[in-house]
Structures are given as structure tokens and as C-alpha cells.
Amino acid sequence: MNLKIVKAQKEFGKTVAADIAYRLREEILSCRLPPGEPLRFEALRASFGASFTTLREALMSLVADGLVAAEGQRGFRVAPISLDDLFDITSTRVLIEIEALRQAIAKGDDEWEIGIISALHRLNRIEERIKTPPGEDLNWRRAHREFHQALISACGSPTLLAIHDSLFDRSERYRSVSATYRPYDRNKVGEHRALMSATVGRDTDLAVKLIEKHIRDTADNVATYAAEHFDRPALHMTAKAALAK
Amino acid sequence: MNLKIVKAQKEFGKTVAADIAYRLREEILSCRLPPGEPLRFEALRASFGASFTTLREALMSLVADGLVAAEGQRGFRVAPISLDDLFDITSTRVLIEIEALRQAIAKGDDEWEIGIISALHRLNRIEERIKTPPGEDLNWRRAHREFHQALISACGSPTLLAIHDSLFDRSERYRSVSATYRPYDRNKVGEHRALMSATVGRDTDLAVKLIEKHIRDTADNVATYAAEHFDRPALHMTAKAALAK
DNA sequence: ATTCCGAAAAATTTCGAAATCATGCGTTAC
DNA sequence: GTAACGCATGATTTCGAAATTTTTCGGAAT
Incomplete structure (x- = not known):
């Protein structure tokens, strides 16, 4: 997973979390992040350059949109398709x-x-x-x-x-x-x-x-x-x- | 605002954040937290006994449900009614x-x-x-x-x-x-x-x-x-x- | 061979301090 | 007198470490 490390900067949204949510959304909609793919924090941290908390907030907003699935205390994954x-x-x-x-x-x-x-x-x-x-x-x-x-x-x-x-x-x-x-x-x-x-x-x-x-x-x-x-x-x-x- | 301090314990949801979101939802649906009321972190912290991050996550999930309004970087408030x-x-x-x-x-x-x-x-x-x-x-x-x-x-x-x-x-x-x-x-x-x-x-x-x-x-x-x-x-x-x- | 239990490992969730941002007030220049 | 600037203040947002939970892996008993 050799995504380049991009410094979290408010390119799109007003807050870093909103920016990351936007970029993550793009990755998911375009299927560069394939359906079913587990979203582990360490990997996301490396890709997006944000802390656990900020990533969590971005993930949660995508869960609300039905693009990410959250399984209790077992982390996140890209919502499956069927x-x-x-x-x-x-x-x-x-x-x-x-x-x-x-x-x-x-x-x-x-x-x-x-x-x-x-x-x-x-x-x-x-x-x-x-x-x-x-x-x-x-x-x-x-x-x-x-x-x-x-x-x-x-x-x-x-x-x-x-x-x-x-x-x-x-x-x-x-x-x-x-x-x-x-x-x-x-x-x-x-x-x-x-x-x-x-x-x-x-x-x-x-x-x-x-x-x-x-x-x-x-x-x-x-x-x-x-x-x-x-x-x-x-x-x-x-x-x-x-x-x- | 004399709500009693209840230790954050997983009474309802699986995670503390889910539990707090549930309890906050009840407060909002019943209008004990009236529409338009600002939701300041210090006050919530005192009422629910959770950290900034956890509260933020709970608030964000209520924003997704249209029960809380988030105004850019100016915090949260109970969604107004009209x-x-x-x-x-x-x-x-x-x-x-x-x-x-x-x-x-x-x-x-x-x-x-x-x-x-x-x-x-x-x-x-x-x-x-x-x-x-x-x-x-x-x-x-x-x-x-x-x-x-x-x-x-x-x-x-x-x-x-x-x-x-x-x-x-x-x-x-x-x-x-x-x-x-x-x-x-x-x-x-x-x-x-x-x-x-x-x-x-x-x-x-x-x-x-x-x-x-x-x-x-x-x-x-x-x-x-x-x-x-x-x-x-x-x-x-x-x-x-x-x-x- | 299979299942069950327990401990080590890996991942998520939570925390409070530190950084950042918006707001209001007082001061100064025009 | 009015407007503009800058600082102080209060609030939110972000961070990485610590605690909790789940998962995995090895070993023993059936």
C-alpha cells in the first residue's frame, strides 16, 4: 500500500476532518479503495497524515452516508456492494x-x-x-x-x-x-x-x-x-x- | 444547568460514544435540550463524563441524523425547529x-x-x-x-x-x-x-x-x-x- | 484429529493536554 | 465621532499516548 504521505492540509473543507472525509470519499466512490476493504488506522494515518481521532471522525461521517461500514468495536471497512x-x-x-x-x-x-x-x-x-x-x-x-x-x-x-x-x-x-x-x-x-x-x-x-x-x-x-x-x-x-x- | 454527573458507562451501546449519542438523542428528542440550545463541550463533559473526543463523535453522529447542527468551526447546537x-x-x-x-x-x-x-x-x-x-x-x-x-x-x-x-x-x-x-x-x-x-x-x-x-x-x-x-x-x-x- | 482454554499480539477506543481559531473589547488613527 | 486595528479571551479542533477490547496463536485435554 504505497500511497504517498500527504500532509493533512485544509485543501477542501474547513477542518482537517472534513478535508480527510472528502478525500476518503473520493477514494471510495472511485473504487480505488475497493468495497469490503478493511480500513486500518495505521495505514490511513500513513496515507492521510492525521491522528486517530481525526480519522475516526472522518470515518464516522462516511458511515452516516452508507459508504463505510462500522462493525461495533471491530473497526471500519469500505461498505460492501451487492x-x-x-x-x-x-x-x-x-x-x-x-x-x-x-x-x-x-x-x-x-x-x-x-x-x-x-x-x-x-x-x-x-x-x-x-x-x-x-x-x-x-x-x-x-x-x-x-x-x-x-x-x-x-x-x-x-x-x-x-x-x-x-x-x-x-x-x-x-x-x-x-x-x-x-x-x-x-x-x-x-x-x-x-x-x-x-x-x-x-x-x-x-x-x-x-x-x-x-x-x-x-x-x-x-x-x-x-x-x-x-x-x-x-x-x-x-x-x-x-x-x- | 444542574444535570447530575453520570459516569460514562456502556449502559446502552457497545461503546461509550454510542452510549452518549443515545442518551443525548433522548435529551434532544424529548426537548429537555431545547431546539437552538448551544452544546458547549465543558457543560456536556460535566453532564456525561466523557472526553472532548468522545463527545465530538457522539455529536457528529447526531449531526448526521439532523438532530444537531454543526456550524463550521463554531461548535454545535441542537438543531433549530421551524x-x-x-x-x-x-x-x-x-x-x-x-x-x-x-x-x-x-x-x-x-x-x-x-x-x-x-x-x-x-x-x-x-x-x-x-x-x-x-x-x-x-x-x-x-x-x-x-x-x-x-x-x-x-x-x-x-x-x-x-x-x-x-x-x-x-x-x-x-x-x-x-x-x-x-x-x-x-x-x-x-x-x-x-x-x-x-x-x-x-x-x-x-x-x-x-x-x-x-x-x-x-x-x-x-x-x-x-x-x-x-x-x-x-x-x-x-x-x-x-x-x- | 479436534476442540477448548489462555496468554500474547494487534487493533480500536478513550483520554486530557496543546494548538488553533473565532469573538469581543479597548485602543488608536483618521 | 467613526472606523480600523490588534490583543486578550473563550471556545473548538487536533494530537499522540494510554487503556480497553478483539483477534490470533500455541498448547493441552478430550
């Missing part, structure tokens, strides 16, 4: 996003429309530029997330938005798993544009239909290409353990 | 619980039905016994929560259940606020029974209608009796500050 979990997240996302989108279309103002169009434009630009699978590109992931947030940002319910954020993060991890094994589906570009049109055009029924299809298709795609990589026992054999064979 | 927040929680609860109840009725087995009937029976027994407003009784609150959990426990979606738990906690605080100012509405007993009957009788449309009415009526009741107590600036004047006037 087909059941993927289906559960997908169904719940459909429920939440449909409702949020309905309300946003009913309540959204000019600024909301502009936010959607801007987010889509930025996403498209990034997709033109990058060559690597977008699932691994930090900027693409950020732009993709911001587009989906923009769609429902006018729904008027902080709770709905918070739930959406959490579910979107958990979905992201599955996208990353499958992105390793397949090229990016260019049809997504069209889907995003259609979603924008229907939403800004206040065609509630069409927009709702499109968002459900978009979410379910993405999940199906992941399941098809990556299912064989689920539910494996965590591959956390150290070099030492592998050598002992 | 009519907007009450309406937001209520709408989202309706969405979540209707879907969860639908799925539970479709998938529930014998054990599920028995769980509902048992939970209702326990709740009724407690209601017969107690004299104080139920909102302040720990056992009533626990039984009430377990009845609502039992109704949807068979929905098959861990995510839906987790969201419900979180929203139920946040609602609980509003119930506590209003419970201080009005007697318990005995109609609730009948509502719970009707809810049980429709659910166990697999009458999806009726059950869904009843749960929505139950949630909305409770919220309206709270709003009517307690609205004047919302949005007040936090009453955290110390004796010194009051004296200075």
Missing part, C-alpha cells in the same frame, strides 16, 4: 427523484432553468475533452452530479435533496465498478439532453418517465457488466499473506 | 411511508403480521398505564416508534427503513414540543388500531390513506398547538448575560 443493495438504491432513487423532479418542475424559476442548462453544457464539454472512462474522471463525476442536482434543486425540500445526495453517492460507487470493465455508453449524452429538454419545457410526465428510465438503465447496465465482481470476499490479502502461500 | 422544517419532514414522511407500506403489504408474511399486532398491543397497554403526556414518556415513545416500524418492516428495502427511522426521529421532536402544551389526543388510539386492521387485512388503498392522514393530522396538531414556540431566538442567555440588562 446486487440487492444496487436494486434497493435504484428503487429508492426512482421514488425520490420522481417526486423531487415533479416538485421542481412545478416550482422552478428562471434561475433554476439556467442552472440546468449550464450544468448540462459543462458536462458535455467535459465529455468531449476526456478520453478515459468518465467513471474514473473526477471532473466528469462532479459535473454529472451537479447536473442531476440542478434538475431537482428547485423542489423546495431540503430533506428530499439530502436523501438524493446520499443515494447518488452510493450509486456512484457501482458506476465506478462497472466503468472499469466497459466503455462509456455514449447514449447517455442524448439521455441527459432529453432530460434537460423535458424538464425545462415543463413536460412533467415525460421528464418523470425519462428520469426513471435513465436511473434504471444505468443500474441495469452496471448489473450486466459488473455483477460478477459483486459479493466476492474482500481481496485484502497483504503481500505477506500472499507470500506465505 | 414550521418549514415540520412541513418538509411531513411531506417526505408521507412519500416514504406510503411506498414502504405498499411494499410491506405486498410482501409481508405471518411473522410480520404478528409483529404489528404485538407492537400495537404493547402500545395500548402503555397508554392505559401512564398518566403523563405520552410525548414525555420514554416507554411510550419507544413503543410508538416500534409500532410504526413494524408496519413497514416487511417492505424489503433497508434504505427505505433507514430513511423512515431518521424522519421519525426528527418528527418526534416536534411531537415533544407540542406535548408540553396540550393533552394527548385519545383519538390516536383508534387511528393506530384502524391502521393495524387495514394493513394486516391487506387493504392497501385504505392503509395508505390512513397512514397519510395519521401523519398529516399529527403534524397539523403540532403546528396548531406549538407554532408560537417555533423560530424564537434560542433562549441561551446565561445568568451573567441576563444580569447585565
Whole structure:
């Protein structure tokens, strides 16, 4: 585990703990820290350069987001993935996003429309530029997330938005798993544009239909290409353990 | 603030931090720690007998549950309450619980039905016994929560259940606020029974209608009796500050 | 050969001091 | 008289060592 030692500095968040939580989140969402991987304090300490306490706080906030699993007094590990979990997240996302989108279309103002169009434009630009699978590109992931947030940002319910954020993060991890094994589906570009049109055009029924299809298709795609990589026992054999064979 | 000093001992949770989080949660849900109240470490340290770090961890988990607000580097306070927040929680609860109840009725087995009937029976027994407003009784609150959990426990979606738990906690605080100012509405007993009957009788449309009415009526009741107590600036004047006037 | 017990080892959890940051007040310059 | 600066104060945040808990490994008994 030769991650370079980076001095804990408030690059992103206001506090060191928030910064570490953010960086750890990136590692987990991109699956550089694979599902099931145990998170031992000594190793994290070496990678992130923070104390036990600060790391613990970062880990706890990720537990709250469902990205890390805490097992009583037996430490932390990256939350495992499974087909059941993927289906559960997908169904719940459909429920939440449909409702949020309905309300946003009913309540959204000019600024909301502009936010959607801007987010889509930025996403498209990034997709033109990058060559690597977008699932691994930090900027693409950020732009993709911001587009989906923009769609429902006018729904008027902080709770709905918070739930959406959490579910979107958990979905992201599955996208990353499958992105390793397949090229990016260019049809997504069209889907995003259609979603924008229907939403800004206040065609509630069409927009709702499109968002459900978009979410379910993405999940199906992941399941098809990556299912064989689920539910494996965590591959956390150290070099030492592998050598002992 | 003359809370008695109780030695931090693992009465409830497995770890001291989990135990303190549980006890703090109770204080907040019952509004013994009023909304908006600043949570200063020295005071908490005296009340709960734990170190800064442990308290911080407990606070952070309550922040994740939306019961405590963390303001950057300016410490913690009990999350404020407002009519907007009450309406937001209520709408989202309706969405979540209707879907969860639908799925539970479709998938529930014998054990599920028995769980509902048992939970209702326990709740009724407690209601017969107690004299104080139920909102302040720990056992009533626990039984009430377990009845609502039992109704949807068979929905098959861990995510839906987790969201419900979180929203139920946040609602609980509003119930506590209003419970201080009005007697318990005995109609609730009948509502719970009707809810049980429709659910166990697999009458999806009726059950869904009843749960929505139950949630909305409770919220309206709270709003009517307690609205004047919302949005007040936090009453955290110390004796010194009051004296200075 | 297998299971059970106990002690050593490894990991997590807790602690209080030290560092850091925000706030309010007094002083000074304009 | 007003605004701006700087210091003192009180609070939070971070640290690494110490205590507690879990896990592992070896040995003896069944």
C-alpha cells in the first residue's frame, strides 16, 4: 500500500476532518479503495497524515452516508456492494427523484432553468475533452452530479435533496465498478439532453418517465457488466499473506 | 444547568460514544435540550463524563441524523425547529411511508403480521398505564416508534427503513414540543388500531390513506398547538448575560 | 484429529493536554 | 465621532499516548 504521505492540509473543507472525509470519499466512490476493504488506522494515518481521532471522525461521517461500514468495536471497512443493495438504491432513487423532479418542475424559476442548462453544457464539454472512462474522471463525476442536482434543486425540500445526495453517492460507487470493465455508453449524452429538454419545457410526465428510465438503465447496465465482481470476499490479502502461500 | 454527573458507562451501546449519542438523542428528542440550545463541550463533559473526543463523535453522529447542527468551526447546537422544517419532514414522511407500506403489504408474511399486532398491543397497554403526556414518556415513545416500524418492516428495502427511522426521529421532536402544551389526543388510539386492521387485512388503498392522514393530522396538531414556540431566538442567555440588562 | 482454554499480539477506543481559531473589547488613527 | 486595528479571551479542533477490547496463536485435554 504505497500511497504517498500527504500532509493533512485544509485543501477542501474547513477542518482537517472534513478535508480527510472528502478525500476518503473520493477514494471510495472511485473504487480505488475497493468495497469490503478493511480500513486500518495505521495505514490511513500513513496515507492521510492525521491522528486517530481525526480519522475516526472522518470515518464516522462516511458511515452516516452508507459508504463505510462500522462493525461495533471491530473497526471500519469500505461498505460492501451487492446486487440487492444496487436494486434497493435504484428503487429508492426512482421514488425520490420522481417526486423531487415533479416538485421542481412545478416550482422552478428562471434561475433554476439556467442552472440546468449550464450544468448540462459543462458536462458535455467535459465529455468531449476526456478520453478515459468518465467513471474514473473526477471532473466528469462532479459535473454529472451537479447536473442531476440542478434538475431537482428547485423542489423546495431540503430533506428530499439530502436523501438524493446520499443515494447518488452510493450509486456512484457501482458506476465506478462497472466503468472499469466497459466503455462509456455514449447514449447517455442524448439521455441527459432529453432530460434537460423535458424538464425545462415543463413536460412533467415525460421528464418523470425519462428520469426513471435513465436511473434504471444505468443500474441495469452496471448489473450486466459488473455483477460478477459483486459479493466476492474482500481481496485484502497483504503481500505477506500472499507470500506465505 | 444542574444535570447530575453520570459516569460514562456502556449502559446502552457497545461503546461509550454510542452510549452518549443515545442518551443525548433522548435529551434532544424529548426537548429537555431545547431546539437552538448551544452544546458547549465543558457543560456536556460535566453532564456525561466523557472526553472532548468522545463527545465530538457522539455529536457528529447526531449531526448526521439532523438532530444537531454543526456550524463550521463554531461548535454545535441542537438543531433549530421551524414550521418549514415540520412541513418538509411531513411531506417526505408521507412519500416514504406510503411506498414502504405498499411494499410491506405486498410482501409481508405471518411473522410480520404478528409483529404489528404485538407492537400495537404493547402500545395500548402503555397508554392505559401512564398518566403523563405520552410525548414525555420514554416507554411510550419507544413503543410508538416500534409500532410504526413494524408496519413497514416487511417492505424489503433497508434504505427505505433507514430513511423512515431518521424522519421519525426528527418528527418526534416536534411531537415533544407540542406535548408540553396540550393533552394527548385519545383519538390516536383508534387511528393506530384502524391502521393495524387495514394493513394486516391487506387493504392497501385504505392503509395508505390512513397512514397519510395519521401523519398529516399529527403534524397539523403540532403546528396548531406549538407554532408560537417555533423560530424564537434560542433562549441561551446565561445568568451573567441576563444580569447585565 | 479436534476442540477448548489462555496468554500474547494487534487493533480500536478513550483520554486530557496543546494548538488553533473565532469573538469581543479597548485602543488608536483618521 | 467613526472606523480600523490588534490583543486578550473563550471556545473548538487536533494530537499522540494510554487503556480497553478483539483477534490470533500455541498448547493441552478430550
